[in-house]
Amino acid sequence: MQTVRRNLIAKPEIAFSVLALLVAALPLSGHTQAPTLDVTLLGTGDPVPRVDRFGPSILVEAGPYRLLFDAGRGASQRLTQLDISLGDIDAVFITHFHSDHLSGLPDIWLTGWLPPPFGRRDQPLRVIGPDGLTGILDGLRQAFDPDIQIRLVDEQLPPRGIEFDISEYSADGIVFDEEGVTVTAFAVDHGQYIKPSYGYRVDYAGRSVVLSGDTRFDENLIEAARGADVVIHEVAAAREEMLAFDERIQLILDHHTTPEEAGIVFDRISPKLAIYSHLTLLSSPDSPEVTLDELIQRTRANYAGRLLVGEDLMRIEIGEAVSVHRFQY
């Protein structure tokens, strides 16, 4: 089933008819399909181990590359649902070191090294992230060394395929720039002690997507997202009564962005599509989760543009227009 929201269709239709006229003027032999930037939400959840929303992870397909942004719980299963071999991921970008963003990484790394159908990666897994990444990956190597040693002798797997190719950075800037695909990291504010923490912007063929990472309302994100086609943003919400009963709830909310704040962010950026992922919807036995409709309504206090709540395996194709496709199970 294809889901294409129509509420902001005026602009893409105008853009399309201009393009159609241009294309009509070109000789047929000279016409090739304009490239798209494709984004698939692999996991739209948070640390809660729920079955409908896996841990945070987003696949971006741009030019010849398959790039993974964070590798939360279940990223391997989601890639397998897409028929993407785990060994075919070209690089993994990490936003920050909260475990919900990393716990799927050892699975992609180790299982992507195994023989087909898993991937049989024979080159190092490229991982790009902020300062501190090397220590984490060294720890993973050490933790899984017994498995690695066994498979090297028992299955004769290629030794280079289980290495990491690590790139660390310590400030805002371009962290990947190959074949016309540019990835820019920008610092975000995830709270006083949760540093480093970054979001990413991917640009390719005149298309762009911004991934917020985990953040509070942040002016730096708005600046980095200027002119972006699509903004994928985290969100957190709880009902008023919960705040009164449990002070830890406010602490969690203080590390994230409320729907009202996200509405301001979207309004300032004015993308073709704003979409929520990394949903932190807090609940207790006496206080049910904020519903997805309520999430949208609360965002609408500040933003009137095209807006969706993401779901696992939702695919966003960024071309002349932005189209959204739900996964068919």
Ligand SMILES: [Zn+2]
């Ligand atoms: Zn998180």
Ligand SMILES: [Zn+2]
């Ligand atoms: Zn976090």
